[in-house]
Amino acid sequence: MLILLVLACAAMGIPLLALWGDGRRGAALFIGLNTLTLLAILALAIQVLRDGAFTAGGGQFMVDDLSIVLVLVDGVVGLSTAWFSRNYMLHEKAHWLLSRRRVRLYHAMFQTFLATMLLALLTNNMGILWVAMEGATLSTVLLVSLFRTAEGLEAAWKYFILCGVGLAMALFGTILLYFAAQKVLGHGADALLWTHLAAVRRQLQPQVMAIAFIFMLVGYGTKIGLTPLNNWLPDAHASGPSSVSAVLSGLLLNVALYAVLRAKVLVDGALGPDFAGRLLMGFGLLSLLVAAFSMLRQRDVKRLFAYSSIEHMGLATFAFGIGAPLASFAGLLHVISHSLTKSSVFFSVGQAVQSVGSREIQRIRGLLEFSPFLGWALMLAVLFILGMPPSGLFLSEFLIITSTLQAQPWLTPLLLLGLGVAFAGIFPRLQGMVFGPAPEGIARQPVAGIIPVFIQLALVIVLGVFIPWILVQWMQHAALLLHG
């Protein structure tokens, strides 16, 4: 019941925002809706805590330990983005002369995106999961091209075509999955339900499942930003509004990875853990390295952090590929911490870019001097994203390296190399952006917009220092679930 409530809360917002989503009223409505959704999610979390995993709607919806963690992150990041977006969009609206219609479109599409993300996490049907992912892509395409600049159009077009083709591959994988499933489960709507599939996963045809998984990995992997299909990601992050960049990195990539993980559980049953695990490790490591080296030559601050997202998702994919429960636990922790931290980074970067009026790293200077609040927010968020100690990312990276040493010791140097290069790519730039004298003619922004940064960073510290036992329990269960 609560699952449906969560989805209803999110979906209800789409028509409301489409009708009244302009101006301050729209922003307030947007925040209100996301507060409501978060409350519903918390209620759902309490129920999961009490009853464990359960399904609803005739088996079509499902929540378990893996999805509830991500749903919670979704709710938190959704709300803080809504909060951040209020001030951010007021400024952008003035700067770009956005019409009321365009702002309505922005809010409605944003809400659509959040709703489809929740649907993807809460559905039990692998087909609906695909539909939700595609819906999320379509809604974000419009968000990326919101400003209708040549650059935005190019980014959105690339995003649409690449992800559209990628998702077509994922659909083919889903069709093959159904093809394998109907031999065991029979023809009909139930043959794509994940819980049913997981129950019979050992009986699924291995050859078909192997091909199905490859297609799903390529398809959803495009959305995760795995190399070599990551071209769209930096462009889309850079050209869209910063609020959109925050949710792209913070939510969309996670959910795509979630889809791959669901498929991995099934294919592991049919083929044993090595097949999917090696693929994930390979693609993850490759993405990590490529993204890390790409960071060195970025001049655009949003592109820089977009590459950082690829790097982190690569690392998480790698962790899930190792397959040991500890590694999966670390991967999950990494994904959660990354969501919270990276969205904070984009909030603060977004405001910095608005103040300076340029995305070039060279021109963002001395943030601490003209706005200490913003400067600290950016510095802390970026230090955390680099895996500095009190953050959850430190813990997760530490755990990932430890389990790599156990499972595949010879890969550890490569992993460390990637992390080191990423550090070298970001850290020197951070110094320039934060310290030093501020240039002339900077428009100071209201600090209220980046309050969520500190809340989220506090959560990340909690994740790094003392993880609440509830979360530990969920993540342990999820890790075991992924382990098979």
Add this chain to the structure above:
Amino acid sequence: MTISAQGLAWGIPLLRLLAALLLLLAFAMLAQRRLLTLIHLLAWQGVVLATGTALVALLTGQTELWFSAALTLGLKAILIPTVLHRLLRRLQVRGDVEAVLNIPLTLLAGIALVIFAFSLAAPITALTGIVTRGMVGIALAAVLLAFLMMITRRKAISQVVGFLAIDNGLFFAATSATLGMPMIVELGVALDALIGFVILGVFFFQIRETFDSMDLQNLEHIREE
């Protein structure tokens, strides 16, 4: 799924013929230079798809597939090509003969892709019954050919046609290779395709407005660094 012996006798060869036609149309698209003909070919692909779905509905007696077939016919064979046709006229795309890669070479690459698709689908084919034999391979080949078409084209409209052709291939896989996906999934897929198409239509006007051309070479400016 049970199919009567009578259905096996004439239905399956007909379904195979439709599969072959789908592949043929995919190749025709690859070889086609004129945008208008490209849209016509897309419409024909939609017709083949709808016929195939209707045939599967008839053979297996699933009533919901009739609905799916009608939807396919309305959407893929009539509505989308008509709209594309109108768009082409309203946007006044200049010189509808498009510069493409050397066509014989593209076609040879297409053959290679088909062989690749068939060999990839071979283990699946080995497992399937007489009914759906080879369908997965053909659907995959159609998808990959449409993909190749997207890569070798420059104009936005032909890329969209490629995109829709990919969708057609997938739909064929869903209906003919698995004899019908669950209805709710099919509906969702169709809805996404429709919304995606509408968004692309919006895009056309934006691209046209911003660049004064439909050539995608204009969309190659974002560089690294």
Add this chain to the structure above:
Amino acid sequence: MTAILLELAQVLLVAFLAPLFAGLLRALRSILQNRRPAGCWQSYRDLYRLFHKESLQAEGTSWLFRFAPYGIFGAFCLAAGIIPILATGLPLAPAADVIALVGLFALARVFQVLAAMDTGTPFATLGAHREMLIAGLAEPALLATLFTASLLSRSTSLSVIVAHLEQLHFALHPSMVFAAAAFFMVLLAENARIPVDNPATHLELTMIHEAMLLEYSGRHLALMEWGAQIKLVLYVAIGIALFLPWGIVPTAEIAVLPLTLPILLLKFAAAALILALVETLLAKLRLFRAPEFMATAFLLGVIGLLGFFMLGA
């Protein structure tokens, strides 16, 4: 004995009906293009006229130039004997291997090209080069088509293929659909029809086939033209044998021939109509596009082959 008679009858029938087919085709084209046709018998009149004219030999040409018309005509007449047109299992059927048949056509082409180059005139040489370009691309396509059919019947003997295909009655073979499309394209290209070549052109620069005949006159030209007409009929006959074989009877059941003969003639007439339609509807391709056309034919043939392996039919 009846078999040998039948064999002879087939060769004579093809040889003497070929001008009629060409005339019919021309007449149909005229009608479709709103012109007044010269009548179906015009080809016979042309040939008759040419046979009564003096045949001149171009200066500096060798024996090859004189011999080529006979060689070509002979090759096509032999081919007319081995293709099952009226019946399968003819005395020459053991020779009717598809590869041998393609070789026989290639032999005729080699004669033609060599004779054209023998004259040493620029246009003939140009035509020869172009002919080889088209042929080099058409041959693999033709072979791919024929192989599809032989895969289906597990034999490369044309007679066996036709006998097998005929027994299948009406069955849809996707691979044969592709093969048929490919074969039709090859037929157009090999017989110098639109869109690859224009048989009615008078513009030397665009000629392919006609350019090679420029130096010929009288009896030699008549044989060349007649040979070309037979070639067209042979291609149509192969097409009918492979894709619409119903009505071609085994030699043993020769008694039903009077029944099947009208059907056969009807099929030829239909083929003439289709060819006339295609030639009216299509425009001639630029020469540089011809490789594209042939690549498409080859591709279709290969898809037919692949389709056979994939779909098993």
